[in-house]
Amino acid sequence: MKKTLFITYGLLIVLTASTAFISNTMSVSGLAIVLIMGLSVLKFLLVSFEFMELKKANSFWKVSVIAVLALIVLGIIL
Known part of the structure; x- marks a missing residue:
């Protein structure tokens, strides 16, 4: 358990370092937003x-948690 x-x-x-890398290297675009949201999820x-x-x-x-998370992410992306 401790190993997990x-x-x-x-x-x-x-994942946090990847998010920071994406936000610093990519311009603000739909792809960057989707990638950052995906990593956040x-x-x-x-x-x-x-x-x-x-x-x-x-x-x-x-x-319930997964459904609410999906609704929030879809609301942000769309």
Whole structure:
């Protein structure tokens, strides 16, 4: 379990660095926005499932969190 947390933490650091790299190298475009939002969604899901123990929760909560996240992201992108 501890190994999984360290791997998740390392992945979060890599994803954060990737987001910073994308925002500094790409001009403001639709592709940059989609990439940054995609990385943000991935980071949110990693934190919620690993550190907030959502993976052990009822399926209702898993589906609810993912559905609300999808609505928020679609609202921002569109």
